Amino acid sequence: MKTAERQFTTISGVPIEPVYGPEAVKGIELPAPGEFPYTRGIHHDMYRGKLWTMRQFSGFATPEETNRRYHYLLAQGQTGLSVAFDLPTLMGYDADHSMAEGEVGKCGVSISSLEDMEVLFRGIPLGDVTVSMTINSPAAVLWAMYLAVAEQQGADWARLSGTLQNDILKEYIAQKEYIFPPRPSMRLVTDTIEFGARHTPRFNPISISGYHIREAGSTAVQELAFTLRDGIEYVDWALERGLNVDEFAPRLSFFFNAHSDFFEEIAKYRAARKIWAYTMRDRYGAKSERSMKLRFHAQTAGCSLTWQQPYNNVVRTALQALSAVLGGAQSLHTNSLDEAYALPSEHAVTLALRTQQVLAYETGVAATPDPLGGSYFVEKLTVDTEAAANGYIRQIDEMGGMVPAIERGFPQSEIASASYRYQKEVEAGERVIVGVNRFQADDQPIDLLQIDESAARSQEKKLAALRARRDSARVQQALDRLRCAAEGTENTMPYLLDAVRSYATLGEICDALRGVFGTYQETTHL
Amino acid sequence: MSRPIRVLVAKPGLDGHDRGAKVIARALRDAGMEVIYTGLRQTPEMIVNAALQEDVQVIGLSILSGAHNAIVPRVMELLREKDMTDVKVVVGGIIPDEDAETLKRQGVAEVFQPGASLEGIVGFIKAAAGV
Numbered sequence: 020m021k022t023a024e025r026q027f028t029t030i031s032g033v034p035i036e037p038v039y040g041p042e043a044v045k046g047i048e049l050p051a052p053g054e055f056p057y058t059r060g061i062h063h064d065m066y067r068g069k070l071w072t073m074r075q076f077s078g079f080a081t082p083e084e085t086n087r088r089y090h091y092l093l094a095q096g097q098t099g100l101s102v103a104f105d106l107p108t109l110m111g112y113d114a115d116h117s118m119a120e121g122e123v124g125k126c127g128v129s130i131s132s133l134e135d136m137e138v139l140f141r142g143i144p145l146g147d148v149t150v151s152m153t154i155n156s157p158a159a160v161l162w163a164m165y166l167a168v169a170e171q172q173g174a175d176w177a178r179l180s181g182t183l184q185n186d187i188l189k190e191y192i193a194q195k196e197y198i199f200p201p202r203p204s205m206r207l208v209t210d211t212i213e214f215g216a217r218h219t220p221r222f223n224p225i226s227i228s229g230y231h232i233r234e235a236g237s238t239a240v241q242e243l244a245f246t247l248r249d250g251i252e253y254v255d256w257a258l259e260r261g262l263n264v265d266e267f268a269p270r271l272s273f274f275f276n277a278h279s280d281f282f283e284e285i286a287k288y289r290a291a292r293k294i295w296a297y298t299m300r301d302r303y304g305a306k307s308e309r310s311m312k313l314r315f316h317a318q319t320a321g322c323s324l325t326w327q328q329p330y331n332n333v334v335r336t337a338l339q340a341l342s343a344v345l346g347g348a349q350s351l352h353t354n355s356l357d358e359a360y361a362l363p364s365e366h367a368v369t370l371a372l373r374t375q376q377v378l379a380y381e382t383g384v385a386a387t388p389d390p391l392g393g394s395y396f397v398e399k400l401t402v403d404t405e406a407a408a409n410g411y412i413r414q415i416d417e418m419g420g421m422v423p424a425i426e427r428g429f430p431q432s433e434i435a436s437a438s439y440r441y442q443k444e445v446e447a448g449e450r451v452i453v454g455v456n457r458f459q460a461d462d463q464p465i466d467l468l469q470i471d472e473s474a475a476r477s478q479e480k481k482l483a484a485l486r487a488r489r490d491s492a493r494v495q496q497a498l499d500r501l502r503c504a505a506e507g508t509e510n511t512m513p514y515l516l517d518a519v520r521s522y523a524t525l526g527e528i529c530d531a532l533r534g535v536f537g538t539y540q541e542t543t544h545l
Numbered sequence: 546m547s548r549p550i551r552v553l554v555a556k557p558g559l560d561g562h563d564r565g566a567k568v569i570a571r572a573l574r575d576a577g578m579e580v581i582y583t584g585l586r587q588t589p590e591m592i593v594n595a596a597l598q599e600d601v602q603v604i605g606l607s608i609l610s611g612a613h614n615a616i617v618p619r620v621m622e623l624l625r626e627k628d629m630t631d632v633k634v635v636v637g638g639i640i641p642d643e644d645a646e647t648l649k650r651q652g653v654a655e656v657f658q659p660g661a662s663l664e665g666i667v668g669f670i671k672a673a674a675g676v
Binding site: 236360 | 558567568584616658
């Protein structure tokens, strides 16, 4: 191809100019890090004051096995925990349900009752360790279990610190692990935000997530726009509930993908902070600076990992992690080299954690905030990303908000089109994936974590024993009271807490809620 | 001229990651096939019934959760029970090599692992459907 014909674009298709100069940044304001609108970071000293939290997402098989992995990770210098649940748990089914066949413990840890949660955190003081939980549709139930374990450990709820993912909107948009229809789901989310504002002031009741939107094939701009518009939706619902914006907004947290296009990602994080700050101040009249500061977790892009030549994934992950750090992330997960195949082996996850430690302690990139601030290219990309995302946000506003937009399939079909376009570019060789469509070679085999059906059998046995042992009358009563609360407008959290304390199982609790709320089936837009 | 190839693209199990299934569905459609996409969380029974009703020549199963060893054999068994062994089954997703071999021994026509090209998948399905 002749140079003149060659198109330079970001991985999302944004054109890149031959060179950027002073004219690219004319009129762009650049207040210092820690100052509104926080484009350059939410703290004036950034990582000089406190490094990002190294938080590896982890969970597999039984609670016993995952608990051992957590103790190992903490011993290796990891600074927070992040729980991955298996698909039956994510979908509100007990391990012994017929829909759970073949899925127990495969994509994460299996949790069916408070008893499992007690085992998961055995020997881990919840008052001291921050814990993130990736759970969405049944998030309120799992959070109730977590709070009940903290209570048993004697930890004060007011001291608990961590994050519940609890972002149901991106499930309808991208990851598709939903149980109930959007509106009752939004009510449950609002219940947790309200309960959190009153009882767990240091816990993030939601992590508004672009990660899964990007993994589903969106562009960087779509990831940013849909995520922030989801955030706006949660704020609207909480205000509608009667909360004051500054009561809950400081505890809204975000979660973005760290994909492969280095500068585009950095621009995305910078634009995210800027848009959110203006939204909170001008759209909602927030007064507290903490309400305006967008805090985010980043995870390197699982969808960029390749099955071919898996050691190349170490390099991809390191560069993606660097973009998250240069973009000012508050916490970070680095993927393991074997994750195109399976959940990571202990060896692979250790190497992924070491990647973060090398970045933090050897490269010097944490020594000054926003080191790319003022770069002609990065500043121009930041304002262009901001403008494009704001365009989408306006479009969704005009549809009446994110719930109506989801109901008409708007974000879903935008993402499906972007992902198909990208795949065709890969197919045509316009996008190079090293080891896949260029520079192929024979693969070297790697050792993988194997999860067999013994986890399922062990969980089924424990559940049967639990059902035989517990006070069934108390369980029934707690479920009846929960059903009643769900039919009304009361906050469901106290009833969920009672239900989990009675050792009602996740499946039983979700069945009670399915009875009241119904279930959701999407209309697929190809 | 023969009628177009009819393909059922299905997502069994609890896994909601449908990026691959949707990309494949579009690619098959662009290649001139008639594609029926089942949507999410289909049981083997639902999938085989849909294949029967829609009179497809090929079933494409997309599984990324690791549940393939429980799900695929059940689909194959139901096809045999309903005397539908002429329907070709292809599987795409995160399927380790040894499992792929096992699935093929059970009658799966082909397993497409991550990195498989759209062109290769389209070509295989055309050949499998006898076009």
